Amino acid sequence: MQAFAEYLIAGLLLTGGAFTLIGAIGLARLPDFFARLHAPTKATTLGVGAIMLGSVAYFTVSEGQVHVAEILITVFLFLTAPVSANILAKAAMHIGVARTPETHGNPWDQ
Amino acid sequence: MELAYALVIGALTASGVYLMLRARTFPVVMGLTLLSYGVNLFLFSSGRLATGGQPIIGSTADYADPLPQALVLTAIVIGFAMTAFVVVLALRNQADNDDDHVDGRRPAPSPDEDNEEDKGR
Amino acid sequence: MNHWLTAPILIPLLGGILQIFIGYAPLSLRRTLAMTTTVLLLAASVVLLVLASDGSYRVYAFGNWEPPFGIVLVLDRLSALMVLMTAILAFFCHLYSMNKADESSRQFHALFLFELMGLNIAFLTGDLFNLFVAFEVLLIASYGLMMQGHGTERTIPSLHYVVLNLAGSALFLISVGMLYSVTGTLNMADLAAKIPQVSAEDLPMVQAGGLMLLVVFGLKAAVLPLSFWLPKAYGNATAPVAALFAVMTKVGFYAIVRVFTLVFGAQAGALAGLGLDWLFPMALATLAMGVIGAVGARSLRTLITWQVIISVGTLLAAVALGTEAGTSAALFYMLNTTWVVGGLFLVVDLVSGQRGSASDKIVTAPRMYNRTLLSVLFLLGAVAAVGLPPLSGFFAKVLILQATTPGVEMAWLWGTLIIGSFFTLVAYSRAGSIVFWRNVDGHVEKPGKLTLSLGVAAGGLIAMAVVIVLLAGPISAYVDATAAQLFDTGAYLEILDTTAVKGGA
Amino acid sequence: MTLLLVVLLPFIGAIAAPLFAQAGRTAIAIASSVPALVALAALFPHWPTLAEGGTLVQTYQWLPAVGLSLSFRLDGLSLLFALLILVIGLLIILYARYYLKAKENVGKFYSLLLCFKGAMLGIVLSSNLLLMLIFWELTSLVSFLLISFWNHKQDARRGARMALAITGGGGLALLAGILLIGRIVGSYELDDVLAAGDLIKAHALYPFALTLVLLGAFTKSAQFPFHFWLPHAMQAPTPVSAYLHSATMVKAGIFLMARLYPALAGTEQWFYMVSFTGMATLLIGAYVALFKHDLKGLLAHSTVSHLGLITLLFGMGTKLAAVAAVFHVINHAIFKASLFMAAGIIDHETGTRDMRRINGLWRFMPHTATLAMVAASSMAGVPLLNGFLSKEMFFAEALELNLPGIWAYIPPLVATLAGIFAVAYSARFIHDVFFNGKPVDLPIYPPHEPPRYMKIPVEILVFACIMVGMFPAISIGPLLYAAASATLGGDVPEYQLAVMHGFNLPLMMSFLAFFGGLLMYSQRQKFFDFHARFKEIDEKAVFERAALWLEDLAGRFTARLENGSLQRYALLLVVSAIVVALVPISSQGILIGSNGLTPLDWPTGIAAGLLALCALATAAMHRDRFYALVLLSVVGLLVSLAFARFSAPDLAMTQLSVEVVTIVLLMLALYYMPSWTPIETSWPRRVRDIAIALTAGVGMTLITLAMLTQPFESISSYFLANSKPGGGGTNAVNVILVDFRGFDTLGEITVLAIAALGIYAMLKNTAMTPPPGDGQGHPWTRDAYPVMLRQIARPMLPLALMVSLYIFLRGHNLPGGGFIAGLITSVALVLQYIASGMVWTQERVPFRYHNVIGIGLLLAVIAGAGSFAFGYPFLTTTFGYITWPVVGKFEVASALVFDLGVYFTVIGATLLALVSIGRLSPHSAIKSKKGGA
Amino acid sequence: MITIALYITIAMVTLAMLLNVYRLIKGPDAPDRVLALDTLYINAIALIILLGITLGTRMYMESALLIAVMGFVGTVAMAKYLKRGSVIE
Amino acid sequence: MFARLGFPQPFLSLCLFLVWQLLNDGFSGGSVVMGAILAWMLPQLTRNFWPERPALLKGWLLPLYVLRVLWDIVIASVSVARLVLSPRKPRPAFISYPLTLEHPLAITMLASTISLTPGTVSADVSDDQRILLIHALDADDEQAIIETIRSRYEKPLQEIFE
């Protein structure tokens, strides 16, 4: 395998891993539910996307043949993650989960 | 590897059995589900554990035993049907007895009948 | 390949599928088609019995994959007997259901037919895992059937029945896994061939797997201490369903007979006779428990449900003797008890329909319209169930008693069976004389109508007790031959030589 | 044929008799007489042979496996009994014609009577012990129905039940005894058994066999302590009492002793058991008879006493005693039947049987009184009547009994004492009924003589009393000889049948009994006062109480075990499984097999740890149901990862899809249920449950560990080798599912279909009230169908359909297949239901899910049955390759049709189940009125 | 190099899963738990892809795709349950 | 024209065609034929489930929009990462964003975009679909956020849709 490809693949994988981990850290660390909602919607989605790209690259290079199915997964995640976040936010507003006192504005009644 | 796998099955079995022995339908159903996870993993492993040996002809050199996989697949589907049925039965129980106790809504225990299953009800 | 072997499975399957489609068709059409299916099944069962009575094994390899790789049906005397017994029972139950019971839901006939399909798979299959699948088919259908009918009283018993059987299914799978993990096969004949060669290291695994299988079958058969779910489950099901369920415990019995004579039979080396020493005392305890339950019963239906448990205990005690004679006697007894108990459930339903709020409770009630007919049917059923002459139960009991050889086992079996019969006799005479004779003046308003078909259905099953007596000679010869065939496991193993069909027509 | 016919005729009559019921009592009585008349005619020609001690045996095969044959034997003994049964039976039929009222169910009565007659004939004519037992139990059964003929009376029902319990129970003992004899002898044929007497008596099982047989005989013949059923059986109509309880059924036990005399008698056990039982019965019966105020009660206890007498005679073990016993059987039958009939007439004419009210009937019915007095005298043992003769022989035998020491005096003493009582109660029967002042308060007054023909049977019997009493040798001699000869196996001792044997000790005893009896009766008030000091036991009430107590005890015991607690039943199941699995494992020990452990990579380790943790947490946190559900989802996800990790992509996908649908299902249900599980069980029980759960877990761990480390060989190489060439697919798992083991899959989708149908049926008419808000009390949100969700759900459907089609098509060769594809489609549709609601979605689904299920199953069957046409077994698949331009080469496999069946069934079943639950929501009902979202 | 990167990536994803489970168990509210579960689903997708790369096979690709579809529906169902009680109405 | 050929939603058909190619790892003879068949068939089958037609006036602008959003996602993730890893406490805010878009699909796309891009998550849409509730993770200037969204996403979407 070409060194360039190796760097690319390794880089994509590591980036993906890092974002995934950051998403998880955010989920663990951020102060309230609405804050935590951001982490997986963005970081994790992107992280997985990067890993997908790594996989695309890996198989395309190693098998010498185009492999792109992973892209579909990523697209899928991008489509669904905001909806999940939306409906979870609605659920949280309904339940009235605790917010950090610093929060400006109020959630809506459900 | 085998030890970790066995411990997982043990944990699934133990939690499944414990929940199966509860007094409400919902935990019982969850217990049965856990138990069936454990059982499926067990049956699956009766062909031994293999890494990267997916039984797709031509995809690898050594194949895992495909037969237990097929059996487990059947078992999963059947288990799904059964779970669905028992969930609905639990619903019927709730509808009929206005309660989800596994033994239905029972009259308050009479003083001479020291029925330990009744404690706390 | 003889396609007849698939008939008892495909006929109810197709009939059931048809019922799914015509759920909204007029009831009469659904009934006609359902009955046609059952009658066809009965006819096919007779053909199978004729085929099997030459004493050979017929193998049907699904998908043309030779055993032990594919799933095979194996027709021998035992399976043919089970299939025919079930078909006869089912015919009468189905006939009975076509009065009112099948109106409770549009799915009744489909469920009923699928139940038969499951039963027949269980009786015919030669594959352990397929036996599991068969169990699941017949169980899920039985869950559905059990919940048929209006009212809420059957929900809890059904729930118990379902949950316990789900746990039982889990155990079954564990057992299959354990046996497969050592032998690497699922075909029963192949298992029987491989069990004797199991290394000492693997022995405990097979032994534990086999015994857990016994627990599973014991649960289906309702052996003590796994029998307490049964009385309320059967007692609350609608009559034709409860009557059909007379065969359900026999599935457990069949599985024990099949697996434990074939796989863990005399040739099984270190594992020969596995489980029998557990089974015998448990069977006797079951018998005793059944008698106690029957004596304590306060309604006719409860009485009959405990009779089911008495039957199970008796059957398994005879089988646990581990002898050809014991098994033969058990098979004879099985025919008697299955039909008669089924018939009694139907009779009791007719009785309770004519007693108003007293229903089937053993109390004073207004006089029934059809008291004479019903009391005669009950009397005959009770006589056959208790095992008094001149009906079939007596012959069955004599066969079982004769099957023992002097020793401790004989003392226990004779003692339990005879003393048990005595108390059962007391229970039946009490129940019957109170229900039929202790009347207040007048009749209840709007009694259940005793139509011809209901009478034929209930009477037909009870009459089987007479038919068995009339055909006692041939039947006893058949069950003897069946037991002999069962114990000649070497012949069964020859099914492994079956080859695939070559070329098409 | 003769004997079989004799036995069968009454049964045929029993079926035919009710047909004549419409024609009146006379017609049915005549019809009912036919079998007996024919039987008598049939037996008559055999008399010359039998008189010389000959035997007629006729055998037909029935059930050789059991040792049961239709084998009949006619010899002196069976002839004697057959004649009693037939002749007295005829008299009873005549008598009953007038006894029963027109409005009574005469059809049933005669039918039962004939049944009984047939059964009784069966007993005495059987030459196969098992056959005899069949008839034996039949008599118990029929007598149960006869005693309870007036079943509206509580006493009749109770008496009948008691009789059935005792005699039927005895029959069970007899069965055991007979089976033991059969085991010893190797045959149930009477010839073989009687010839094997020495073998039997020497056998280790003899004491058991003897005891069991005697139990049968004693219960049937009302011997102490089983005698109490007989007096209570007097609730039966009098013809029944006269027939069953004097002449026939109670004699069956006696007959049995006579029949098996050569096989069983002659040992010490026999002597002690039989003679002492007889002695006790003799005395107790005679004593109690005196104090009975009920006419039939007196006769019943007298019968008990006489049966004791006969038993005692058999017990003595001498040949002469046996002859005397047979003789007394005849005599007792004759006088007691006539007495019962007389009592019946009195009852019939006065409306009561209470001797305290019945007085001075001589004045009203002198003819009947005369007859009754003669018969009663015979019962008392007055000379010139038949009772005297056999009693005389009995006294003689009592004196002959050689017991050691002081015991030698006991039998004569007992005999005399019993004689005294017999005279006393006979005197009472005569004096108290026909004289003793005027009747008191009779229900029917004044009493009349009965109809002419009702007395004829009594007259005939009383005539027989006198004839036998005066001319014994001519009248009964040959028959008695033949019977005695048959009883003793041809070895008849010298005996003389004469009215007088001279002035000897037995005659002295007779005199003593006679005058002692009269004296006792004259002093009766003292005895009555003495007797009144003891509380009379009402055996029927005792029996009834015992039965109730037993029922109650059994009921409570049962309720204790079968307590309706699922927790207990489940516990029993789990413990059973643990016990049977751990016994072999702990005794032989399996730990780690010879393959040893392979190293664990840490990501797998962490995932395994998480899996175990979440499983345990599900159990620990189960009280918060939603929380537990989330944990359960994690478990499901990790399980599917485990499948992927260990080379099972198909399983991973299946597990995942099923898991999500299951969770949706659980949430659908949870909506209607409490969201929180209360603590139900005490902590010791929870600790116990934890201990059991842990044991199960540890057990499974050990088993898994052992399994995974053992070397192993399986049939799988065949599947791998044949998957492509034989099944046409490279995904071996899929090929197994649709081909090698396609039949399993057919069963599996049937299960799915049935489950869905069952769910649909179960919820069809169920109404549920959902909670107005969540567990914390928040009302539900307004927004049922959020706009974002609705919008994303729309493109998801075609997208998911495409994915599922993709998964479906590749399944044969790559991970995937009909099942997973079906679930993807289902989930895509479920998303529509979630996002846009029940009504909106349902309007857009152009088919019934029932039909989808049906089509699925049908496709699978059709795919399987297609092979029939080519002569192959069901589910045989075929495949081929087609090359098209542009598209290239692709595979066509019949298995794909089967898989399509799976696909449809899964869709139909899953959605039918989910939609059935969803339909419960009242919201969907309200919406449907408005017409969509 | 890819091997090392793979190794580290797997480590990071596994660690992420641990953290997600931590949040799932800690809660404190039901939406937190569902969010953690949803994230776990996505992590599982990553893990399966990584497994495929490790094993050099694409046989597990569809499993990942399936998790994406199924996980979404699962999350939606749970969230809908939390706010509406009735998942299908 | 497309509708008459049996493509009720040509854009969806195109997407489906592409998805099929993705699933089959690129173009091949078989996948193109099959993809075309499915692209025609599936929208037909499911047309009832998508009653309101998406009014894609200028569908060709969509790829540009997608690219922009993709880039923003990367940025978003980095910024979230910074926030997550930094010890500073964020200043969250709920922001009511007045919508000018009207088509529900357009609103959904906007909301989705917002959720995927820096520091914001669409929490709710008002019942009358006129206001979007946005949760901002770290909102220094709420008005600025609203302006950014308006110019960067809502305007282009309006162009595409209406």
Ligand code: NA
């Ligand atoms: Na009772």
Ligand code: NA
């Ligand atoms: Na008097």
